[in-house]
């Protein structure tokens with residue numbers, strides 16, 4: 001049996017080398033020094049074959065925003081790898097289960113991650129909870145419905161670094177599915193701190209949008225691929241980051257992006273599935289959607305703590321039977337919730353619905369309708385109308401969206 005434990009300071013380098021190898025990055029052995037400040041060694045686990053690290057997992061504390069804007073403490077899991085020579089022997093399973101147990105011990109009510117591949121994490125109780133999509137816009141065809149009011153200016157990287165965090169904070173607290181970012185995250189995001197094996201970041205433009213009163217209403221970063229065919233500019237503007245305080249900022253920044261002569265296409269990934277962009281255009285079909293996929297996955301460990309902290313689309317009560325083979329979320333719970341808050345407590349009343357813990361993760365943020373999961377056989381209805389009621393209650397007033405990769 002391979003030993004599984006937290007790593008020591010001396011093993012930090014070997015941890016990152018093993019992780020990089022697991023992610024098929026042959027150059028990762030020089031990353032440890034830059035990676036070390038973001039690590040919590042008491043929640044950085046490895047499996048050992050003799051003295052060699054052959055599987056990795058680490059987590060860090062964060063906060064998850066729920067529908068209604070409340071946040072709950074969460075454990076963010078990342079760097080899950082097993083070295084190719086040691087796969088399918090249960091090492092990742094042991095690490096994930098070990099980390100979940102430690103998370104529950106610490107009292108974190110939910111664990112989150114971004115799944116490299118869909119089939120990996122459902123067995124541990126995680127469920128896909130948010131989605132995002134990519135827009136591709138032909139800027140020669142797309143026209144905005146309205147003229148924006150305000151200004152957009154180019155700024156340098158350090159100004160962008162100072163401008164984005166407060167905009168993100170506003171976005172985070174109204175966006176179910178988003179998590180907190182540290183200063184270090186922002187430094188990495190702006191290429192101020194660099195992971196050696198990632199290479200140099202592509203040079204980018206930074207812009208800040210202001211309303212007519214001069215208040216900052218948005219900021220964006222984009223790269224440009226300069227390309228010509230038959231003496232025609234056919235390059236692509238790739239939007240890397242955009243946060244706004246609302247529609248005014250969206251309009252200003254999209255007006256800017258669509259006005260970039262010498263590029264043909266604007267591509268924007270990781271956008272919310274209920275984005276305003278198509279509705280800002282004269283012809284919504286010029287915003288072509290693609291790459292709509294799951295993003296953040298959630299694993300509920302403490303049902304009353306998370307279901308009691310979010311708000312619900314309509315007032316209602318439900319008795320939920322949660323099935324969790326690991327036991328953490330297992331039980332029957334009385335939920336009484338509405339647009340202004342909720343209570344959720346263990347109960348012995350008979351259940352309206354039975355749901356597995358993974359499906360519970362998928363309805364937690366309002367990302368997937370209860371009705372859809374019930375139709376797919378993932379939720380059982382025991383009292384007439386319970387699926388319809390739960391569908392209306394769990395719906396969120398905005399699509400959950402997580403823009404933070406970890």
Ligand SMILES: CC(=O)SCCNC(=O)CCNC(=O)[C@H](O)C(C)(C)COP(=O)(O)OP(=O)(O)OC[C@H]1O[C@@H](n2cnc3c(N)ncnc32)[C@H](O)[C@@H]1OP(=O)(O)O
Pocket residue numbers: 022023055077078079080081082083086087088089090091092093094113114115116117119120
């Ligand atoms: C949050 C994150 O960090 S996401 C990143 C995930 N890591 C990667 O994608 C890196 C490349 N992949 C790997 O390193 C490994 O394949 C891992 C970490 C995904 C799995 O590691 P292993 O030690 O092989 O997993 P383990 O042996 O515990 O397998 C558990 C089960 O999951 C299944 N499984 C694991 N990975 C996959 C996958 N990619 N696709 C489908 N099934 C998978 C296995 O088949 C096994 O099922 P079984 O018990 O029914 O046979």
